[in-house]
Each structure stands twice: as C-alpha cells, then as structure tokens.
Amino acid sequence: xxxxxxxxxxxxxxxxxxxxxxxxxxxxxxxxxxxxxxxxxxxxxxxxxxxxxxxxxxxxxxxxxxxxxxxxxxxxxxxxxxxxxxxxxxxxxxxxxxxxxxxxxxxxxxxxxxxxxxxxxxxxxxxxxxxxxxxxxxxxxxxxxxxxxxxxxxxxxxxxxxxxxxxxxxxxxxxxxxxxxxxxxxxx
Amino acid sequence: xxxxxxxxxxxxxxxxxxxxxxxxxxxxxxxxxxxxxxxxxxxxxxxxxxxxxxxxxxxxxxxxxxxxxxxxxxxxxxxxxxxxxxxxxxxxxxxxxxxxxxxxxxxxxxxxxxxxxxxxxxxxxxxxxxxxxxxxxxxxxxxxxxxxxxxxxxxxxxxxxxxxxxxxxxxxxxxxxxxxxxxxxxxxxxxxxxxxxxxxxxxxxxxxxxxxxxxxxxxxxxxxxxxxxxxxxxxxxxxxxxxxxxxxxxxxxxxxxxxxxxxxxxxxxxxxxxxxxxxxxxxxxxxxxxxxxxxxxxxxxxxxxxxxxxxxxxxxxxxxxxxxxxxxxxxxxxxxxxxxxxxxxxxxxxxxxxxxxxxxxxxxxxxxxxxxxxxxxxxx
Numbered sequence: 002x003x004x005x006x007x008x009x010x011x012x013x014x015x016x017x018x019x020x021x022x023x024x025x026x027x028x029x030x031x032x033x034x035x036x037x038x039x040x041x042x043x044x045x046x047x048x049x050x051x052x053x054x055x056x057x058x059x060x061x062x063x064x065x066x067x068x069x070x071x072x073x074x075x076x077x078x079x080x081x082x083x084x085x086x087x088x089x090x091x092x093x094x095x096x097x098x099x100x101x102x103x104x105x106x107x108x109x110x111x112x113x114x115x116x117x118x119x120x121x122x123x124x125x126x127x128x129x130x131x132x133x134x135x136x137x138x139x140x141x142x143x144x145x146x147x148x149x150x151x152x153x154x155x156x157x158x159x160x161x162x163x164x165x166x167x168x169x170x171x172x173x174x175x176x177x178x179x180x181x182x183x184x185x186x187x188x189x
Numbered sequence: 190x191x192x193x194x195x196x197x198x199x200x201x202x203x204x205x206x207x208x209x210x211x212x213x214x215x216x217x218x219x220x221x222x223x224x225x226x227x228x229x230x231x232x233x234x235x236x237x238x239x240x241x242x243x244x245x246x247x248x249x250x251x252x253x254x255x256x257x258x259x260x261x262x263x264x265x266x267x268x269x270x271x272x273x274x275x276x277x278x279x280x281x282x283x284x285x286x287x288x289x290x291x292x293x294x295x296x297x298x299x300x301x302x303x304x305x306x307x308x309x310x311x312x313x314x315x316x317x318x319x320x321x322x323x324x325x326x327x328x329x330x331x332x333x334x335x336x337x338x339x340x341x342x343x344x345x346x347x348x349x350x351x352x353x354x355x356x357x358x359x360x361x362x363x364x365x366x367x368x369x370x371x372x373x374x375x376x377x378x379x380x381x382x383x384x385x386x387x388x389x390x391x392x393x394x395x396x397x398x399x400x401x402x403x404x405x406x407x408x409x410x411x412x413x414x415x416x417x418x419x420x421x422x423x424x425x426x427x428x429x430x431x432x433x434x435x436x437x438x439x440x441x442x443x444x445x446x447x448x449x450x451x452x453x454x455x456x457x458x459x460x461x462x463x464x465x466x467x468x469x470x471x472x473x474x475x476x477x478x479x480x481x482x483x484x485x486x487x488x489x490x491x492x493x494x495x496x497x498x499x500x501x502x503x504x505x506x507x508x509x510x511x512x513x514x515x516x517x518x519x520x521x522x523x524x525x526x527x528x529x530x531x532x533x534x535x536x537x538x539x540x541x542x543x544x545x546x547x548x549x550x551x552x553x554x555x556x557x558x559x560x561x562x563x564x565x566x567x568x569x
Contacts, residue, residue: 014323016323017322017323017324017326018326031280032279032306032307032483032493033485034486035305039315053319054315058280059323061323062323
C-alpha cells in the first residue's frame with residue numbers, strides 16, 4: 002500500500018479496481034499539519050486523463066505491472082499484432098497502440114515495451130527514438146544549413162512531422178517518440 | 190428553490206481548541222436554519238461544542254438549534270443510513286461502516302471534503318475537483334473556503350451583515366452588551382478585543398498601549414493568551430478583573446459563545462483573532478484586525494499568513510500595507526510589536542475604511558453554505 006503523500010510520477014495505483022498511472026503528484030500543506038496531494042492521472046485501460054486531489058493519508062494499492070519486449074509483426078484488420086521473443090502473439094486495437102500509433106508501418110524492427118494488466122496488454126511504449134523514411138516533403142530551402150528552420154514532412158505510414166529544412170525525400174530521420182519531434186538525419 | 194436533497198451529515202473531529210467545531214457548528218446551524226434540510230452533526234468531543242454553545246449537553250444525542258447533534262464514538266453504529274450530502278470536515282476520515290452505508294445507497298451521496306481556509310494560489314487549482322475513493326469507488330469533491338472567486342467563499346449567515354450593521358450603528362446596544370460583563374470604558378478610548386494563542390509578543394504590545402497618547406480599553410476573553418497577559422502585568426488575572434496601567438485598561442471577560450463573540454467583534458475598534466472561525470468573523474465585522482494564525486511545523490503557517498496578507502492588503506497604499514504586514518508578522522513571530530503597532534495606529538483611518546471594502550469584496554463571493562448547496566443542485 003502507498004499513502005497519498007508517497008505518490009510520485011511513474012507509480013501505478015489501483016483506483017476502484019482500475020490501473021492508473023501517476024503523471025504528476027504535487028503535495029500542498031493544508032491546515033493543522035495536514036496535506037492535499039493533487040495528482041494528474043492516466044487510466045491505463047482507456048487512456049482517460051484527469052486531475053484529482055487526494056488526502057495525504059489516503060491509502061492506495063500499489064500495482065506492479067508486467068512488462069515484456071515485443072516487436073511489431075503484422076496487421077490483421079482491425080488488429081495490430083505484436084510478438085515477443087517466445088513468439089507469443091498479442092493483438093491490439095489502434096487506440097491501445099498509444100504513443101506507438103504514429104510510428105507503426107510494415108517491416109519495422111523497433112523493440113517496444115508491452116505493459117500487461119490482468120494478463121492483457123494495455124499499452125505499447127515505443128523506444129525513445131525510432132528511424133523512419135520521409136516519403137514527401139517540400140524541396141530544401143537553399144542556403145539554410147542551421148537546422149533551425151522547420152518544414153512539414155510525411156512518413157511512409159502517413160504521419161506528419163516537422164523536420165529541418167534540409168531534409169529531403171528518401172532521407173531517413175530519427176524521431177524522439179516522447180516528444181514526437183525530429184532529432185536528426187540518420188546516418189546510412 | 191427546487192431542492193432535491195434533504196439530509197446532511199457533517200463529521201467533525203476536534204483536534205484542539207475550537208476552530209474545527211466552530212466552523213462545523215456554524216455550518217450545521219446555518220444549513221438547518223436557512224434551508225429545509227435535516228442536519229446531523231457528528232462530533233467526537235462535546236466539551237468543545239459546549240464552550241462555544243453553552244446549552245449543549247454532554248450526551249449521545251441532542252437537538253440544538255434544529256441540528257441533530259450526535260457524539261461520534263469509535264464504535265460507530267452500523268445501522269446508520271447515509272445522508273444525501275456528507276461533509277467530511279478537515280479531512281477527518283469517515284467511519285468505515287458509514288462509508289459502506291454510503292456505498293449501499295441506490296444513488297451515491299454528494300460527499301465533500303471541506304478543507305481549511307487558505308489564501309494560497311494552489312487552493313484555487315484544487316477547489317471543486319473530485320476524486321474517486323481508491324477502494325469503494327465513491328466520489329468525493331474537495332471544497333476550499335477562500336477569499337477569491339475560484340473558491341467556496343466564507344461562512345456567512347443570511348442576516349449577518351444586517352445584524353452587524355444594526356448593532357454597530359446603535360451606541361446604546363453596544364453599551365448594554367459591554368455592561369453585561371461589567372465593562373465601562375471612557376468614551377474616547379480605543380476598544381480592542383484580544384483573543385489569541387500563547388504569545389510572547391503580548392508584553393511589548395501591552396507596553397505600547399500603556400504608553401499610548403490615547404486611552405485604550407482591552408477586553409480579553411478567558412483563554413490561552415490570558416497567562417501571557419497576566420505575566421506581562423505581573424499579576425494573576427481572572428474573569429471579571431479590571432486593571433488600569435497608564436493609558437491601558439484591561440478587562441477579563443468570559444470565553445464567549447459564537448453569537449456573543451460576534452457582538453464583541455462588532456463592539457470593538459480593533460480585534461486580535463486566531464485560528465479560523467474568529468478570523469472569518471473578524472473579516473465580516475469589517476473592523477481592523479490582527480490574525481494569530483494556527484502555528485504549523487517548520488513555520489509553514491507564515492506562508493499562509495503572507496498569502497492572505499497579499500490578497501487582503503493589495504488595494505491599500507504602500508505605507509498602510511507595510512505597517513499592517515509588519516504588525517501581523519511580529520505578532521505571529523512573538524516579537525516586539527510596539528513600533529509596528531504605533532505605525533498601524535497612524536494609518537488607522539485607512540485600515541478602518543479597508544475593513545468595509547474587504548467585507549464588500551467577500552460578500553460578492555456569496556457564502557460557503559449557499560455555494561455548497563448550489564454545487565449540490567448543479568451536480569444532481
């Protein structure tokens with residue numbers, strides 16, 4: 002069990018039988034040496050986000066989630082199929098892909114982290130960076146090599162992202178999946 | 190008014206002093222008197238209630254002021270059904286069996302955690318937010334009393350301001366009120382009420398008053414500050430004592446019930462108050478006041494004091510702001526107050542006018558009980 006004042010970002014707790022990820026926990030001193038903990042929570046089953054206060058002495062069941070490395074295998078409409086190192090398959094809807102959704106395409110070999118609750122995959126976390134090919138972007142702006150001027154680019158799966166002005170069609174780029182931001186061109 | 194809620198349960202644990210019960214009893218009385226509600230007040234220490242409401246009995250159940258007052262004991266009765274609205278005052282933790290009774294209801298009760306009053310910014314970000322009980326799934330809304338539009342406001346009975354204005358405009362009523370305690374003061378004296386926690390700063394304040402060019406009459410309700418007053422005057426004071434030192438006349442009066450304490454605040458020119466309930470009443474009295482805040486670990490109360498001062502003083506001129514803030518700081522730190530007092534006295538007119546302006550601002554926020562009822566109706 003954890004008390005309200007022990008909650009920290011990254012903890013997963015049970016609220017009314019559902020797993021909630023704590024994204025932020027701020028403790029404020031109330032009167033007479035009591036405290037209120039304001040949390041930002043994400044429901045790991047449906048992605049619902051909420052801001053919620055708790056008392057410092059409220060008690061929560063701590064949840065330790067199982068995690069496994071998986072890679073994307075194939076699409077079987079409407080499910081995305083991932084496979085682990087034992088060739089166990091896991092099917093997810095597009096909503097369950099979460100942060101991985103913008104980077105899904107055939108032939109990728111990114112090692113993702115699958116999170117399990119009650120034996121079921123509830124989310125897929127991509128690696129911190131992935132490499133993808135640009136299939137369309139406007140021609141480079143002459144003379145600018147600073148990398149500070151950005152322009153839109155489209156990836157193989159249709160995802161749009163802002164890239165440096167010197168990136169060209171066919172370039173492979175590295176993307177930070179935590180911020181969905183272009184990092185650099187990938188070296189061949 | 191179309192009211193679909195009828196029964197209220199208010200839970201109150203007395204930590205110490207009279208702040209917790211003071212707020213809960215006032216809220217219970219107001220809800221029972223001004224609305225067609227059945228109000229039960231569960232309190233774990235009836236002695237504290239008896240201090241602020243002397244006709245209260247020390248028994249398991251009684252009706253007082255249309256409120257069903259129950260003694261909250263450790264073995265909470267399992268057959269009690271939950272009310273339509275449940276107020277958990279100051280995070281007091283409801284009995285397990287009562288939580289289960291709440292869960293058993295067909296429609297969930299509206300459950301409020303009524304927090305302590307604070308003027309800090311974070312309060313606005315938490316007021317009105319709802320959390321789900323981790324095990325039972327019951328929803329609870331956090332309500333914060335406060336002095337801004339993004340809080341629940343302060344407790345204020347419907348007739349409070351009219352009653353206060355009538356009292357303050359009638360010198361005879363004031364005189365009669367003071368006479369019941371045997372108090373007779375010079376007509377030109379500055380009348381001050383002194384209610385607070387233990388405080389070493391008393392000695393410096395009394396000395397400043399003794400040397401004041403203007404006569405000062407100080408009424409001290411019996412309580413925690415009295416031993417410090419006795420020590421400063423080198424004599425043991427008891428209720429009824431009336432002593433004169435230089436320009437200062439001190440009169441010790443009994444600990445007053447809530448209604449009489451209001452009258453005391455209205456009768457005086459400046460009020461020294463403490464904790465939460467008397468602090469709120471002093472604001473409604475619209476007179477200059479000095480707040481002795483409930484002390485917390487690591488001097489955290491000073492953060493709360495400054496948060497209030499920031500809001501309370503921000504429309505005043507800099508000189509008046511500085512002098513009031515200095516006096517409040519010295520008083521709460523238990524340090525020499527003489528200089529700060531004299532500075533405040535030089536700005537007394539501004540401070541007096543500000544009392545009225547501040548009351549006007551607070552009144553524009555509505556009042557805690559009405560805001561709570563409105564919140565219930567809105568979320569039905």
